[in-house]
Amino acid sequence: MSLRASGAPEGGAGEPILRLRGVAKRYGGVAALGGVDLDILPGEVLALCGDNGAGKSTLVRIVSGAETPDAGEVLLRGRPAAFRSPHDALEKGVATIHQHLALAPRLSIWENVFMGAELRRRIGPFALLDKARMRREAKGYLARLSVGIEDMGRPVEGLSGGQRQAVAISRALLWNAGLIIMDEPTAALGVKETGQVLGLIRALKAEGRTILLVSHNMADVVSVADRVAILRAGRKVADRPVAGLAPEDLSRIIITGEAA
Ligand SMILES: Nc1ncnc2c1ncn2[C@@H]1O[C@H](COP(=O)(O)OP(=O)(O)OP(=O)(O)O)[C@@H](O)[C@H]1O
Ligand SMILES: [Mg+2]
Structure with a gap:
């Protein structure tokens, strides 16, 4: 598996993992992003907030390789990223x-974790799926996230929302992603599962991974993020540490574009 080699806890001291400079994107007459600068530093949980239509998902699609910006640049560890696709x-x-997890509901946990990166073992001329190993490793990823599910053969559709998030995150761990972007991971979840997902985010941070968290839930942001960037009509209006901010402070900036 030479594919999963990108490395988790790296990036020199202070050098951003990802740096956006003047990133702009239009859809017809709408400037979804009007020239945004943003640095994502190694090991931090950066929350990205803003009202509906502020440009958050557009920014996520650009940094995830799903779309290309009209202008500006995206640098990954100092080099132009130019992702050709989400797989790239x-x-x-x-x-x-x-937000709407790209999991296959009918397939099992291990099949979802290893989709597109299946492990095989050779028996003579044949390369057979190594199901036992994939089950074992899938269980290991979930255990790292403190999710104890016994049967990796369970279809994903029977899992709770928080458990599904854990399956999606396990996939990110399999690829050894150093930067994990989560778009509204708790939007559809109840109180207990929201707590579970916040726990997953803390576990990823403790492993040295970097998180970009898009959220409308200010209590989540205050509880888990180190820094917050706020978009308003496609422009960044705030970028600051979360320490000392109350959820109401964040809501005010989102609505008025100004701090107190
Ligand atoms: N594919 C598209 N075609 C046309 N307009 C789009 C498209 N995607 C986004 N837009 C527009 O770009 C702007 C930013 O949208 P975006 O989805 O990035 O906002 P958002 O901050 O994610 O909002 P929300 O909180 O509602 O998810 C909006 O005005 C939206 O209508
Ligand atoms: Mg969105």
């Missing part, structure tokens, strides 16, 4: 977990 981004260590 994954191979370079950037994994995106979209």
Whole structure:
């Protein structure tokens, strides 16, 4: 598996893992992003907030390789990123977990984790799927996230929302993504599962991974993020540490574009 080589905890001291400079994107007459600068530093949880239509998902699609910007540049560890596709981004260590998880509900946990990166073993001229190893390794990834599910053969559709997030994150771990982007991971979850997902984010941070968290939930942001960037009508209006901010402070900046 030479593919999963991008490396997790790296990036020199202070050098951003990902750097956006003047990133702009238009859809017809709408300037979804009007020239955004943003640095994502190694090991931090950076929250990206803003009202509906502020440009968050557009930014996520650009940094995940799903879309290309009209102007500006995206640098990955100092070099132009130019992701050709989400798969290309994954191979370079950037994994995106979209709000509507791209999991195959009918397939098992291990099949979802290893999709597109199946392990095989050779028996004479044949290369057979190494299911036992994939089950074992899938269980190991979930255990790293403190999710104890016994049977890796369970279809994903029978899991809770928080457990599904863990399966999606396990895929990111398999590819050894150093930067994990999560678009509204708790939007559809109840209180207990939201707590579970925040726990997953803390576990990833403790492993030295970097997280970009898109969220409308200010309590989540205050509880888990180190820094917050706020978009308003496609422009960045705030970029600051979370320490000392209350959820209401963030809501005010999102609505008015100004701090107190
Ligand atoms: N594919 C598209 N075609 C046309 N317009 C689009 C497209 N994608 C986004 N837009 C527009 O670009 C702007 C930014 O949208 P975006 O989805 O990035 O916002 P967002 O911050 O993610 O909002 P939300 O919080 O509602 O998810 C909006 O005005 C939206 O209508
Ligand atoms: Mg969005």
